[in-house]
Amino acid sequence: MTPLRRGATTTAGPSVVRVQPNPAPTAMVWVQPGQNHECIAVPTVALAPGDALIAIELATICGSDVHTTQGHRSTPTPLVLGHEQVGHVVAIGDGAVTSTGQLLEVGERVVWSLTVGCDTCDTCVRGLPQKCETVRKYGHERLEAGWELSGGFASHTHVRRGTAIVPVSRSLPAAVLAPVSCGTATAVAALDAASAITPLDGTVVIVFGAGLIGLTACALAADRGARVIVVDPARHRRTLAMRFGAAATADPTLERDVPGSLAAALDEAGTRPLVAVEASGSVLAVASAIESLGTGGVAVLVGSVSPSAAVPLDPESIVRRLITLRGVHNYAPRHLEDAARFVETRHTEYPFDLLVGVTVALGDLDDGIEAAAGAGAVRIGVAPDLEPVKPCGAAREGQSHSG
The missing domain is CATH 3.40.50.720 (NAD(P)-binding Rossmann-like Domain)
Structure with missing residues (x-):
């Protein structure tokens, strides 16, 4: 069984690792314009083969997140927004690998792709996994039972098999790395x-x-x-x-x-x-x-x-x-890899850290989105550990958020 960070437990079923972190992961759920996000807790995460559970260190608010909350983009609701983030692997399903095929390890600091591809359809085979025939996108999918942690505005993200996961430097500021999985790539x-x-x-x-x-x-x-x-x-x-x-x-x-x-x-x-x-x-x-x-x-x-x-x-x-x-819409895994390497090697030449302005707590996400809608910083940060998250209601197993 895969070791976890302190305070977490797992139970294993056939090809599935059931993870119960302590405290339970939380996520901010968006329902409709003009309504504040709702916080939910997800006590158990079931990791299928190739999946990973990643604790988010820092997320950043993309312009598309702002446009969605303002009602300018058609999006299935309820959902957990956010698709730019950096974090640490806390649990893995059987056979989880990095974008280059290396076995993923608990404790690695990583960024991951916006999209989940199947690797087998005609579009994926042509080298366009971002346009997979069954593509799913972090921060864009309707909340569902078994994948509640599907976006970056959460304490953890449940990263699915078919996602490009790229290990990154442990020494770089999180503000340099969080936007890599969207705008940089x-x-x-x-x-x-x-x-x-x-x-x-x-x-x-x-x-x-x-x-x-x-x-x-x-x-x-x-x-x-x-x-x-x-x-x-x-x-x-x-x-x-x-x-x-x-x-x-x-x-x-x-x-x-x-x-x-x-x-x-x-x-x-x-x-x-x-x-x-x-x-x-x-x-x-x-x-x-x-x-x-x-x-x-x-x-x-x-x-x-x-x-x-x-x-x-x-x-x-x-x-x-x-x-x-x-x-050009989104990117392929090689672009994410190149983006991570670029900011790692050139962050002293170009001030990527200046692109993230104020950072808000996860529970203050709506304040962060309001700030992101202004004409100030290129990105606003969201940090799950900045301060205690506002109380959350538990998501019952087998049920998705009702919205």
Whole structure:
């Protein structure tokens, strides 16, 4: 039987490890806009072969979590939100492994992928497990009996087989590692898509949006020898972009002849960008990303993850300039691995720790989401051990939360 941290017990059944940590794991359940999260306790966790139970050290609030709670995204409810986090393995099911196939060990500090794939369907076999035909996503699934700990806004997450689990450094600040499993890995996937079309070294790269994905894409591209222009309407985000390797920034709200405008930044670059990464989701930014490219360039669209107005497109211009359009949504395990290694090796060069502002207790999650909805920090942290969690009602075995 797998050893656990102090205060936990297990019982084993056929191919299942039943874990009963003490105290019981807790999770924050979201039901509908305008209603505060409800806290539940999960006394028993049944780990199937390949599963793991991970105690969360720190989670961060993604923009998609904010949009969900505001009612801007269609989501099955009730559910446990959150999909950016770092934690320690406290229990494992039989045969649980890391993303590289090594046996997972209790006590390892890890991050894990947003998605759970089957590894056998046509899409998984093609190397796109994030689009598995039966994909499930942490922080996106309706609460169900047996998988109540399905999101990051909890004391523990029940990580299922088919999830890429990546061991990470024990010495790095949690604020550097928690966002890796969403924005950081997605930025790696975006640059991977771009570099398949054109080399980054010596290339002008333009990034629209200085959020987590945009800033990380900036650092990645600069690290590979690109000259990066970051476009964002917020002055403090443009200032931050300079610390993430941007050679220049631009304010898209300025008229083209004004210093600091997008047109001025492109003129100063001396050559047209061959890579554009659109990480804001703005329709105008998508159009600008495509329009800004030089001959043979590639536009990687990352931010358009919600319904929006149509983007004007000049097909003749696309054809004559030999433009490539690529969409990136989530990432494959190799991107998560590369993201973890990048922040581990380059966190002293780029201030990833500054991306997480105030950290709230798990019981104060609603205050954290309100803060995340503002225009301040790129991410807000959520720490289960920051202070005692508000009293929770127990989730009875065999029943899911009623909502």
